[in-house]
Amino acid sequence: MPGFFEKTAKDGQNSEAIKEIQETRDRFIVFIGKLEDKLKEFGEASIPELQSLLDTDTDEFKRSYHRMRAAVLGQIESIRKKAVDVKEEKIDTLWYSYNDQKIPKMCYQFRDECYERHHQLDALCSAYRERVEDTGVEDFEVKYQRILDEHDAIKGKFRCTQCGSPITIDRIYFTTTYITCVACQTRNTFEPGSQARLLExxxxxxxxxxxxxxxxxxxxxxxxxxxxxxxxxxxxxxxxxxxxxxxxxxxxxxxxxxxxxxxxxxxxxxxxxxxxxxxxxxxxxxxxxxxxxxxxxxxxxxxxxxxxxxx
Amino acid sequence: MSDGKKSLTLLEKMKQKAMMQKSYGGEFIEESAKLTARVCPNCGAGRAAHDGLTHCAYCSFEFLSVKLTDGINIKKQDNSSNT
Amino acid sequence: MSNPLLEPIHGVSLYDYAAISAKMASGIDVKEICKKLGIEPAVFEEASALWVTRMQEDGTWEVTTQFGQYFGDAENHPKLKDLQPEVSDEGKDNLQKMTTDRYFYEELNGARQAAYEYGYDGAQWIQDNFGISLGDFQGVAMKWMQVQNQEMSGGNYENIQHYVDHQQKKQQEYAAKFAAEQGGNVADDVEF
Missing domain, CATH: 1.20.58 (Methane Monooxygenase Hydroxylase; Chain G, domain 1)
Known part of the structure; x- marks a missing residue:
C-alpha cells in the first residue's frame, strides 16, 4: 500500500482525523445499540402476537398467520438493512478515506470495532428471525390425527349408488378413485374429504x-x-x-x-x-x-x- | 414506554391487515368425502366394472379419451377392451 | 421419447400437466379443464400426484425444467388454449406489457416481493392492482427465466445484473410506499 507509512498528513490533520474517527465510532455504537433495543422490543412483542394468531386462524393453511409473519420478518429485515446502509455510508467510507494516512492502527481498530458491533446486531436479527419462524412450527401428529379421524368417521357410511349395498372405504385414499361394489359390480367414484387429500x-x-x-x-x-x-x-x-x-x-x-x-x-x-x-x-x-x-x-x-x- | 406503545400499534396494524385480507384462491372450504357413480349419457347404464373404466360396457360411449397406465389405484387393466 | 420419466401418466403428458397447473393458477375450474382433456378428476389427480413424484425422482432436473417451459407455453396448448379466465382490459394490457417489457416485468416482481414483506398476499395484491392472475404471472416469469438462462450461458452477466438492479430499485420504491401506508417502519426514529 504506497503512502501507508509516508508522512502525508500534517499533525493537525491527523488529530482532526482521530477526532472524526472516534466520534463516528461512538455514534455508530450508540446507533447500533438503539437498533438492537428496537429489535428486541419489536421481536419480543411480535412473538406472542404471532402465536395467538396461529392459534386463532381458522384457515386450513393459516394464511393470515403467514401474512403477518412475513410482515414481521420484513420489519426485522428493515432494521438489518438500515444498519448495513449506515455501515456502508459512514463506516466504510471513512475507513477508505483515512486508511492510507498515518494512523493505520487506529483505522483498523475503528473498522474492527464497528464491524464487530454490526456483526452482533446482524446475529441478533438472525436469532429473532429464527424465533419468529419457529412460532409456526406445526405439529404434524395433530394434522395426521385429523386425517385418521376423518377416515374413521366416513369409512363405513357409504352405500353403492346403484344397488345400495354397503361400500367400505378400506384405506385412506388421497385422490379421487373408483371403487367397485362387490354386490352389483358398479364402479362408484369416491372423492376423499379435504383432510385425506393432504395425506401425502x-x-x-x-x-x-x-x-x-x-x-x-x-x-x-x-x-x-x-x-x-x-x-x-x-x-x-x-x-x-x-x-x-x-x-x-x-x-x-x-x-x-x-x-x-x-x-x-x-x-x-x-x-x-x-x-x-x-x-x-x-x-x-x-x-x-x-x-x-x-x-x-x-x-x-x-x-x-x-x-x-x-x- | 412510548416506544413500547408504538411497536404494539404497528403490530396491531399488521395483525389487522393480515386478518382482513382476501387470500388468493379464496377461502378454504372443508369438503367431506363423497360417493357417486357416473351414468352413461348415451344409454343410461351405470358404470359397470366388468369392462374397464374408459368406455361404457354396454354402448361403448367414451368416458375417458386417454389410455390408462399403471397409476396409484387406477391400472392398465382398467382400459376398456370394447373400444 | 428417450427419458422414461417424461412418458405420459394415464395419457396426461407433462405438457398437459403443466398447462393444467397454469390454468388452475389462473382460476379456471379443474372440472372444466378435465372436460377439455377428456378425463375425469380421478385420472387427473393420480397423474398430478405422480408427476410430482417423477420430479422428486429425477436427479437431472429435466422433468422440472421442462415443466417450467411448458407452464410458460400453456397459452398454446392445443386442447386448453381456449380456456380463458375473465380478465379486465387493464389486466390484459398489463399482461401484454409484462410479456414484452422486461423493465415492467422486473418492476412487478419487485413490487410483489415488497408486498409480501409488508404483509400482503403478493399474488392477490398483483391481481387487485394489475389484474394479472398468479398463473399468468408465473407463465410470463418462466419465459423471462428462459431469456435469463440464455444470457447466463452466453456469458451476458452485465445484462442480467442490469435487470436485477432494476428489480431491487423498484422493490425499494414499493417498500417505501407500503411502509408509508402503515405509518413507517419500526426503527424509523433511530438516527445515526
Whole structure:
C-alpha cells in the first residue's frame, strides 16, 4: 500500500482525523445499540402476537398467520438493512478515506470495532428471525390425527349408488378413485374429504418430524469436527513456547487424540445420514403405503445426490 | 414506554391487515368425502366394472379419451377392451 | 421419447400437466379443464400426484425444467388454449406489457416481493392492482427465466445484473410506499 507509512498528513490533520474517527465510532455504537433495543422490543412483542394468531386462524393453511409473519420478518429485515446502509455510508467510507494516512492502527481498530458491533446486531436479527419462524412450527401428529379421524368417521357410511349395498372405504385414499361394489359390480367414484387429500404431504412432514433427531445428529458433525480442529490447532500453537518435554509429550498426545476423534466423526457422518434417510422413508412409506414405490425412487435419488455432491 | 406503545400499534396494524385480507384462491372450504357413480349419457347404464373404466360396457360411449397406465389405484387393466 | 420419466401418466403428458397447473393458477375450474382433456378428476389427480413424484425422482432436473417451459407455453396448448379466465382490459394490457417489457416485468416482481414483506398476499395484491392472475404471472416469469438462462450461458452477466438492479430499485420504491401506508417502519426514529 504506497503512502501507508509516508508522512502525508500534517499533525493537525491527523488529530482532526482521530477526532472524526472516534466520534463516528461512538455514534455508530450508540446507533447500533438503539437498533438492537428496537429489535428486541419489536421481536419480543411480535412473538406472542404471532402465536395467538396461529392459534386463532381458522384457515386450513393459516394464511393470515403467514401474512403477518412475513410482515414481521420484513420489519426485522428493515432494521438489518438500515444498519448495513449506515455501515456502508459512514463506516466504510471513512475507513477508505483515512486508511492510507498515518494512523493505520487506529483505522483498523475503528473498522474492527464497528464491524464487530454490526456483526452482533446482524446475529441478533438472525436469532429473532429464527424465533419468529419457529412460532409456526406445526405439529404434524395433530394434522395426521385429523386425517385418521376423518377416515374413521366416513369409512363405513357409504352405500353403492346403484344397488345400495354397503361400500367400505378400506384405506385412506388421497385422490379421487373408483371403487367397485362387490354386490352389483358398479364402479362408484369416491372423492376423499379435504383432510385425506393432504395425506401425502402430511405423511412426509410427519415422517421428517418423527426422525428429525437422527438428522440433527448428522448435521451436528461439522461443528464438532471444526471444534476438534480448533482444539488441536490451539494445542499446536501452544507447543511453540513449550520447553518441558513431559508437557510436550502430553500435548502431542492430546493433539493426536483430537485428530483421531475428528477422523472418526468425519467417517461416521455419511452413515448417520443413511440411517436418517432410511428411517424417514420407512416412516413415510408406512404412513402412505400407496406411494411407497415412488418414495423409494426418491430415496435412491437423494442417496445418489448425497454421495455425488457430498452434501 | 412510548416506544413500547408504538411497536404494539404497528403490530396491531399488521395483525389487522393480515386478518382482513382476501387470500388468493379464496377461502378454504372443508369438503367431506363423497360417493357417486357416473351414468352413461348415451344409454343410461351405470358404470359397470366388468369392462374397464374408459368406455361404457354396454354402448361403448367414451368416458375417458386417454389410455390408462399403471397409476396409484387406477391400472392398465382398467382400459376398456370394447373400444 | 428417450427419458422414461417424461412418458405420459394415464395419457396426461407433462405438457398437459403443466398447462393444467397454469390454468388452475389462473382460476379456471379443474372440472372444466378435465372436460377439455377428456378425463375425469380421478385420472387427473393420480397423474398430478405422480408427476410430482417423477420430479422428486429425477436427479437431472429435466422433468422440472421442462415443466417450467411448458407452464410458460400453456397459452398454446392445443386442447386448453381456449380456456380463458375473465380478465379486465387493464389486466390484459398489463399482461401484454409484462410479456414484452422486461423493465415492467422486473418492476412487478419487485413490487410483489415488497408486498409480501409488508404483509400482503403478493399474488392477490398483483391481481387487485394489475389484474394479472398468479398463473399468468408465473407463465410470463418462466419465459423471462428462459431469456435469463440464455444470457447466463452466453456469458451476458452485465445484462442480467442490469435487470436485477432494476428489480431491487423498484422493490425499494414499493417498500417505501407500503411502509408509508402503515405509518413507517419500526426503527424509523433511530438516527445515526
Amino acid at each position: 404431504h402430511v405423511a412426509r412432514s410427519l415422517a421428517e418430524q418423527r426422525t428429525k433427531q437422527l438428522l440433527k445428529e448428522h448435521d451436528a458433525i461439522p461443528e464438532k469436527v471444526h471444534d476438534l480442529y480448533l482444539q488441536a490447532h490451539r494445542l499446536e500453537l501452544s507447543l511453540i513456547h513449550e520447553k518441558d518435554k513431559g508437557v510436550l509429550a502430553q500435548k502431542r498426545k492430546q493433539i493426536d487424540e483430537r485428530r483421531s476423534q475428528k477422523e472418526v466423526l468425519e467417517k461416521k457422518r455419511p452413515d448417520l445420514y443413511y440411517t436418517y434417510l432410511r428411517a424417514m422413508f420407512d416412516e413415510w412409506n408406512s404412513l402412505n403405503p400407496a406411494l411407497a414405490e415412488e418414495h423409494e425412487k426418491f430415496y435412491t435419488r437423494l442417496l445418489t445426490d448425497y454421495k455425488q455432491y457430498k452434501l
